[in-house]
Amino acid sequence: MPNDTHNFIKLVFGGLVLIGLGTTLARGSTAALPVVSDQVGQWFAHLAVMARQTRQGTEVHYQLSADDPLWVAATSRNLQISTETNLTASAYELKNLTTGQVVAALAADKPLPIASLSKLVTAAVARRVLDQDQKIPGSALTVGETLYPLLMVSSNEAANQLALAYGWSSFIQAMNAWAAAIGTKHAFFADPSGLSAQNQASADDIITIIDWLRTHDQTIMGITTLKSMTIHGETWVNPAHFLSWSYYLGGKNGYTDAADRTGVVVVALGTPPQIYAAAVLGSDDRDGDVLKLLAQIK
Numbered sequence: 001m002p003n004d005t006h007n008f009i010k011l012v013f014g015g016l017v018l019i020g021l022g023t024t025l026a027r028g029s030t031a032a033l034p035v036v037s038d039q040v041g042q043w044f045a046h047l048a049v050m051a052r053q054t055r056q057g058t059e060v061h062y063q064l065s066a067d068d069p070l071w072v073a074a075t076s077r078n079l080q081i082s083t084e085t086n087l088t089a090s091a092y093e094l095k096n097l098t099t100g101q102v103v104a105a106l107a108a109d110k111p112l113p114i115a116s117l118s119k120l121v122t123a124a125v126a127r128r129v130l131d132q133d134q135k136i137p138g139s140a141l142t143v144g145e146t147l148y149p150l151l152m153v154s155s156n157e158a159a160n161q162l163a164l165a166y167g168w169s170s171f172i173q174a175m176n177a178w179a180a181a182i183g184t185k186h187a188f189f190a191d192p193s194g195l196s197a198q199n200q201a202s203a204d205d206i207i208t209i210i211d212w213l214r215t216h217d218q219t220i221m222g223i224t225t226l227k228s229m230t231i232h233g234e235t236w237v238n239p240a241h242f243l244s245w246s247y248y249l250g251g252k253n254g255y256t257d258a259a260d261r262t263g264v265v266v267v268a269l270g271t272p273p274q275i276y277a278a279a280v281l282g283s284d285d286r287d288g289d290v291l292k293l294l295a296q297i298k
Helices: 014-026 039-045 069-075 115-129 143-152 156-166 168-181 203-216 218-224 286-294
Strands: 005-010 048-053 057-063 091-096 102-106 228-231 234-237 248-256 260-269 274-283
Touching: 091 203, 091 286, 115 143, 115 156, 115 168, 115 203, 115 218, 115 248, 115 260, 143 156, 143 218, 143 228, 143 234, 156 168, 203 218, 203 248, 203 260, 203 274, 218 248, 260 286, 274 286
Parallel strands: none
Antiparallel strands: 005 048, 048 057, 057 228, 091 102, 091 274, 228 234, 248 260, 260 274
């Protein structure tokens, strides 16, 4: 555990598990948690929250130890996930980032609106063209601090503030230039937030973006795994549903009427663990589609 870790607080999530399971069953999905048995309470009794004091504030994320039964189940691929293969997404891709193998794909090269997945590129560009300690005009936050609301609660205001801090047109040009430079084929950005239906990319492009961030910018990836962050008395709580997974390495969700639900996740599965990324676009059941993709990992 890092030297700057000040708190390691055990929390029991049995009640939350039952609520989550009830919600899942109510929605008729077979994609759920590990096999529901008397082990569930035991497993989630081990689930802990680690709080770390940083220069900016307090960040919180879930952590499981390597000998935890839930960790063992996850890394040995024994997690019970739906085996259905019918996805609602208009396009998707599941790729083994360790080997480069595409495990599953549908219309993976088709450009579609991506909504707030755009903010991954906004963050990457802001980290490269702006001084991270620069104050955002009209805000108490610096550029670096603004990345937390941008990525954790998908703040459109934060996206716009970052673009304006550099110059709107120049920032959008930088987003498109950066996406092309890392190898995307269809990515195009008209705004920093993803509200524009012109912000488009293919599922394969999204995998390329998240893989680049995974290997080159752990700051961005790390922010997406945080449960909450408090800076200057303001707290942002990440609504992503996969944060309690010990093998979740980061990701982002999005939604607009034009894009429907979009999402990308990076996970470590297998023994020894291999890294996989799943991207879905135009989905009616984003989390369910992601789980169905992960179920195809052999």
